[in-house]
Amino acid sequence: METQKVLKVKNLKTYFELDEGTVKAVDGISFEVKEGEIFGLVGESGCGKSVTALSIMRILPKTARILEGEILFSPNGSNTLNLVEFDQESDELRKIRGKDITMIFQEPAASFSPVYTVGEQIMEAILLHKDVTKSKARQMTIEMLKKLRLPNPEKIFDAYPFELSGGMLQRCMIAAALVMNPKILIADEPTTALDVTIQAQILYLMKQLQKEYGTSIILITHDMGVIAQMADRVAVMYLGKIVECSAVYEIFSNPLHPYTKALLASIPGLGARKSKLETIKGNVPDPYNLPSGCRFHPRCPQFIKGLCDVEEPQLVEVKPGHVVQCFLYKGVRS
């Protein structure tokens, strides 16, 4: 039996209309997230990963607009909701946000108010979404803090955010997101701000808990190493587009798009000389003035003049489940 899809994003376009011009932050992307999988979204800063997440959560800033596309959420396999159709402030979305779809951010301090204890804040979210007593909500919170291996969870419950280290606060934020038992957890660079050892511990814990609860995770990162450690499938983004998508083992063993190859070459220990994307020539182009044709062509080592700078390639399926948007490849179905 085919695994159920909890989320289908179809041709999503989210633009910022600013005085300086239009930023096509997300420009016609499509992907699916299966029940219980970790789906990675990877790419350099500014490629549209966070705007994709904010579009799904429908918590975009006022200057952003979803121009086109569908975000189909199927919480239980039978009914499907197109999240784009609801008003951002609607009750329907409020119910979904924070309960069925939760999100954790890079900076945990920004998610907690400094004036209430961590426990009070997690408990309040439970009481908002679940029909349980205060003492049950407290018990659920403490149990979840324990699952995140926080020492002395009762004490952490009563701590104010400033009393905890970045790593501990990040665990509290994950606890707050998982205690709701969401269908989808969106994790936007969840460990980028932490040091490498703590990062590895938290990623390991997230994966353990994801397996235990069967949660689908959309994991956003600029780090291919994190993708290798965590994800089942991955979409590679470049300037608002998905340029390649496949199972993680397939991307690592058979990367197709020149941009994916460059991202892989930048991982320390995988043949990279430098940790930044210095193997790719040039910088990410100005978002107000995107290159014609394939957006990667000015930086691409395999650029074909008169083609890549003129026409935009189509996304083609090279093998089942492996798609790429590049003229170097012909699809099995095209």
Ligand SMILES: Nc1ncnc2c1ncn2[C@@H]1O[C@H](COP(=O)(O)OP(=O)(O)OP(=O)(O)O)[C@@H](O)[C@H]1O
């Ligand atoms: N509030 C905003 N106003 C105007 N432009 C924005 C805003 N937020 C994001 N953008 C633009 O949208 C594009 C995509 O940004 P986004 O934050 O999604 O990238 P990202 O891949 O998540 O990068 P990072 O890892 O740095 O967060 C960028 O060109 C960015 O400058």
